[in-house]
Amino acid sequence: MKHLLSTADLSRDEAVLILDTAAQMAATQERAIKKLPTLRGRTVVNLFYEDSTRTRISFETAAKRLSADVINFSAKGSSVSKGESLKDTALTLQAMGADAVVIRHPASGAPHTLATSGWTQGAVLNAGDGTHQHPTQALLDAYTMRRHLVGESGIADVAGRDLAGLRVAIVGDVLHSRVARSNVDLLHTLGAEVTLVAPPTLLPVGIAPWPCRVSYDLDAVVTDERPDAIMMLRVQRERMSNAGGGFFPSAVEYTRRYGLDARRMARLPEHAIVMHPGPMNRGLEISATAADSPRAVIVEQVANGVAVRMAALYLLLAQETPGSTLQEDAR
Amino acid sequence: MSSGPAAPAQPSEPPEPTGSAPTATEVLGPHEIARALTRIAHEILERNKGAADLVLLGIPTRGLPLAHRLAARLAEVEATVDPAALVGSLDITMYRDDLRHHPTRTIGATVLPPGGIDGRVVVLVDDVLFSGRTIRAALDALNDLGRPRVVQLAALVDRGHRELPIRPDYVGKNLPTSTAERVRVLLTETDGADAVLIDGGAR
Numbered sequence: 001m002k003h004l005l006s007t008a009d010l011s012r013d014e015a016v017l018i019l020d021t022a023a024q025m026a027a028t029q030e031r032a033i034k035k036l037p038t039l040r041g042r043t044v045v046n047l048f049y050e051d052s053t054r055t056r057i058s059f060e061t062a063a064k065r066l067s068a069d070v071i072n073f074s075a076k077g078s079s080v081s082k083g084e085s086l087k088d089t090a091l092t093l094q095a096m097g098a099d100a101v102v103i104r105h106p107a108s109g110a111p112h113t114l115a116t117s118g119w120t121q122g123a124v125l126n127a128g129d130g131t132h133q134h135p136t137q138a139l140l141d142a143y144t145m146r147r148h149l150v151g152e153s154g155i156a157d158v159a160g161r162d163l164a165g166l167r168v169a170i171v172g173d174v175l176h177s178r179v180a181r182s183n184v185d186l187l188h189t190l191g192a193e194v195t196l197v198a199p200p201t202l203l204p205v206g207i208a209p210w211p212c213r214v215s216y217d218l219d220a221v222v223t224d225e226r227p228d229a230i231m232m233l234r235v236q237r238e239r240m241s242n243a244g245g246g247f248f249p250s251a252v253e254y255t256r257r258y259g260l261d262a263r264r265m266a267r268l269p270e271h272a273i274v275m276h277p278g279p280m281n282r283g284l285e286i287s288a289t290a291a292d293s294p295r296a297v298i299v300e301q302v303a304n305g306v307a308v309r310m311a312a313l314y315l316l317l318a319q320e321t322p323g324s325t326l327q328e329d330a331r
Numbered sequence: 332m333s334s335g336p337a338a339p340a341q342p343s344e345p346p347e348p349t350g351s352a353p354t355a356t357e358v359l360g361p362h363e364i365a366r367a368l369t370r371i372a373h374e375i376l377e378r379n380k381g382a383a384d385l386v387l388l389g390i391p392t393r394g395l396p397l398a399h400r401l402a403a404r405l406a407e408v409e410a411t412v413d414p415a416a417l418v419g420s421l422d423i424t425m426y427r428d429d430l431r432h433h434p435t436r437t438i439g440a441t442v443l444p445p446g447g448i449d450g451r452v453v454v455l456v457d458d459v460l461f462s463g464r465t466i467r468a469a470l471d472a473l474n475d476l477g478r479p480r481v482v483q484l485a486a487l488v489d490r491g492h493r494e495l496p497i498r499p500d501y502v503g504k505n506l507p508t509s510t511a512e513r514v515r516v517l518l519t520e521t522d523g524a525d526a527v528l529i530d531g532g533a534r
Contacts, residue, residue: 017437024422024438033475038425066425314438318430 003115003124004312006133007186012162015189019143020159021311022304029065029307039068042317045098047089048127049075049105054278054302055127055137059102062309068317071098086110090119098122100317108132123316131176137277138182140308141231142190144301148273149228164191169221171197171258172233172285175204175247179277180233184212197221199258201247202239218258222267230268231275232260232286251284262289273297355515359504359527364487367503368397371485372404374501375454382412384451384480388421390469391439393458395420396520397487401456419443421455421476426468443476453479454501458516460486463497488527490514 001014010018028036044063046056056072063070073093075081080089086105093101100123103111108130115124128134142163149166151158168187174180174196187194194212196203207214215221222230235258237251238244248254255261260274268274274286274296282288290296359367376382382405389398395418402414422439430436455469466484473479485501490508508514508529515528 021438024440027441028425031476036425036475037471038430314425315435318425319435320431320433 001315003111003126004135004316005111005115005124005126007135007138007182007189008133010135010186010189012189012191015139015142015186016160016162018139018308018311018315019146021315022139022143022307023159025310025314026304026307029303034065035067036065037067038314039063039066039317042068042099043097044068044070044100044102044313044317045093045096045122046070046072046074046127047093047101047103048073049080049103049110050128051076052104052128054305055104058302058305059125059127059136059309061306062313065306066310066313068099068313071096086114087117087119090114090117094120094122100125100313102127104128106130125312125316128178130178131181132178133182133185134178135182135186136305136309136312137179138186139312140301140305141179141183141275141277142186143304143308144275144297145192145229145273147304148297149271162190163187166192166229167195167225167227168192168229168231169195169197169218169225169227170231170233171218171260173202173235173239173247174198174207174233175202176236176239177233183231184210188212195221195225195227197258199248199254202235218264219267222264226269227272228269229273229275230260231277232280232290234277234279234281235285237281237284255284259285259287260290261287265290265293265295268295275301278302355528355530357526357528358506359488361525364503364525364527367487368400369404371501371503372401372408375401375483375485376405376408378483378500379452382409382417385412385417386419386444386446386448386451386453386479387417388419388443388448388453388455388469388473390455390457390465391420391422393516393518393521394456396518397458397485398456399520401454401485416444416446419448421469421472423465423468423472426471428464428468441472441476448473448477448479450478450480452481452483454483454485456485458487458518459514460484460489460497460499460502461492461514463493463495466497467495487516488514 046059048056060070101120102125104127110129111124111126126133126135146158150161170180184194188211195215196212197215197218200216239247274290276298280286280291387398387402389395398418402417406412406414420440420442422441424436424438483500486499487503488506489499489502490506492510512529513531517524517526519525
């Protein structure tokens, strides 16, 4: 594993290794001294072409906790706003000796281009590209599900376990969501059954071959499939206007049919957890009752994000360079 | 960590043989290992005048079962000792100085005994003491976890060739070796049998 570009590239064993490593990283974050010397002298560049607060801060925290040097590069107010191409930016970063580039880009496939073009020698981590993938978000979601739903709800040791048999419903704007795409791939690899729930207008064309079920009816999914985890996706209010695409007629109608309110919460199984990748639109896709309920793990997802990103940086950077594979040293 | 040839100074170490090499010589058998651990347990009690404030931290993989065995022996001698509350595990992977020279290492668990390590007597337990770099990493890791009153080092085998100013307080067996040789410790808990083997290298 040289780069982390898409959850579709991960085998089951690689994904489980990342989750197990994240568990050890999370354990170190409960200590008084949270900083580890592991990546001392390495440089991680956060290359953000899109606005993002939580993902950038999460990656920055993860890199700093491992003692790497972090350089933040956002497109606004930089050479990019003067018209510099991705290639020239990448070559500049390479000249400065970046060991890893964390990239968020509005164009699907930009991280892949960066990783395969030879513009940079370092590891490339996809922090969200267009409507394609957001692998660390899916990994932190899987980590959160494993903690709560596998091994008698976190009592037993879950190291080495996948998510076999879990049922997950992902509800909302699947069409524009890289979180949904990453989660479908990863959760399928880990053995979970995924159901996507959305109005027909917010599902992409050509969804049939995806390894998941699709439904237009949230109430039927909650009642019949009894999901162990329900993940609400962010819906942008702009999308209902004609300028935004006119995907649904009104916010109230969306909330009635696809919002997670107290009524649907009550019909979820007792142990089910409520997830949201953030930032939330309270009152649109998720009600305040659901967001603040003890079954919501939304704040914990943020904390787990740091541990998962520490694991990804560790596995990509703390190894022989270049060209090593993910394997344990025989010692 | 059994052979511990993790010295970055020797990037060209020979490929490690898999399984039991034909040239392997057994230097310690199960009885010798048991006797050495019993002696070390007594030495620990003698040096520290009892088991008060004592913590045994095993370094995974094979230091951990050794720490558990030592704790069981301490409990046999001192009735007040609770072996479960004495033992912890100290993973040093993220503190190694040779991470860039090896494929990714899997991170083990660090578990401290209930009382923590602040102000206590910590005995680090490892199977083979070689370059001393593992112990340097362990000292760094301890530094981030708390401030022990004293840190001591117990090793089942000391094979020499130190690269850092580190010395053990308790040694099961001093084993003069050449750097070309490979020392392997097998334990029932991890390998199904107790033995210390040397293979490779012409003596």
